[in-house]
Amino acid sequence: MTARIVSLAALALVTLTTTAEAQRRTSPSVARITPYVGYMQFGNYVDGPFGTSVRNAGAPVYGAQLGIDLTQNLAFVGNVGYSASNLEVGVPIIGGFDIGADTKVLMYDAGLQYRLPLGSTLGGQSATPFVEAGAGAMRTEVGVGSLNAKSTNFAVNYGAGVDLQVARSFGLRAAVKDYVGKLDLKDATALDISTRRTHNIAFTLGVNVGF
Numbered sequence: 001m002t003a004r005i006v007s008l009a010a011l012a013l014v015t016l017t018t019t020a021e022a023q024r025r026t027s028p029s030v031a032r033i034t035p036y037v038g039y040m041q042f043g044n045y046v047d048g049p050f051g052t053s054v055r056n057a058g059a060p061v062y063g064a065q066l067g068i069d070l071t072q073n074l075a076f077v078g079n080v081g082y083s084a085s086n087l088e089v090g091v092p093i094i095g096g097f098d099i100g101a102d103t104k105v106l107m108y109d110a111g112l113q114y115r116l117p118l119g120s121t122l123g124g125q126s127a128t129p130f131v132e133a134g135a136g137a138m139r140t141e142v143g144v145g146s147l148n149a150k151s152t153n154f155a156v157n158y159g160a161g162v163d164l165q166v167a168r169s170f171g172l173r174a175a176v177k178d179y180v181g182k183l184d185l186k187d188a189t190a191l192d193i194s195t196r197r198t199h200n201i202a203f204t205l206g207v208n209v210g211f
Contacts, residue, residue: 032067036064038062040058042085042198043055044198054090056105057086061202062081062083065080074112078108079111079136084103101144102142103142107139107179110135112132112134114131114132116128116129131160133159137154138200140153140183159177161173162175175203176204
C-alpha cells in the first residue's frame with residue numbers, strides 16, 4: 001500500500017511538472033520590461049597628436065528596455081539609458097586625466113531583437129541568446145561650473161546577449177551593446193573642433209519582467 005501511494009504521488013508530480021512546463025512554453029509572455037545597470041566605455045571624440053585623445057571617462061550606466069513580441073522569435077524593442085561621466089584627456093602610458101568638464105549622456109532608441117532558436121538549459125533554466133539592432137539618438141550635456149551646453153546626435157546601435165528564464169514571467173539578462181554616434185563639439189561647447197564617429201559600449205545586467 002505504501003509503495004502504491006508513493007508511486008501515485010510520483011506520477012502526479014511528474015504530470016504536474018510536465019503540464020506546467022508545457023503551459024510555460026505554449027503561453028509565453030508577449031511583452032517584457034528589462035531594467036538594467038552596468039558599465040559604459042566611451043570612444044574617443046578627438047584624436048590628438050602623439051596618441052592623445054579626448055573622451056568621456058568610463059562610467060556606470062543604467063536604464064530600461066521594453067520589448068513587445070511580433071513573432072515567437074522577433075520583438076520590437078525600445079530603450080532609454082543614462083550615464084554621468086566627465087571629459088578626460090587620454091595620454092599614452094599615463095592613461096586619462098579629468099579636465100574639469102562633467103558630461104551627462106542620455107540614450108534613447110528603438111529597434112528589433114531576434115531571439116535565436118538555440119535555447120538550451122543552464123542549471124535547469126532556459127537560456128536563450130539574442131541579437132538586436134536599432135537607431136535613435138544620444139543627447140550629451142557638457143557642464144563646466146555654471147556653464148552648460150547640449151548636443152543631440154543621431155546614433156545607431158547593435159548588440160547581443162542571453163536571457164536566462166527563471167520563471168514564466170521573470171528572468172535575468174546579460175548583454176553588451178554598442179552605440180555608434182558622433183558628438184558635435186562645436187554644437188555642445190562652441191569649440192570648432194572636428195570630431196570622429198565613436199563606439200560607446202555598454203556592458204549590462206538586468207532582470208526581465210514579463211506580462
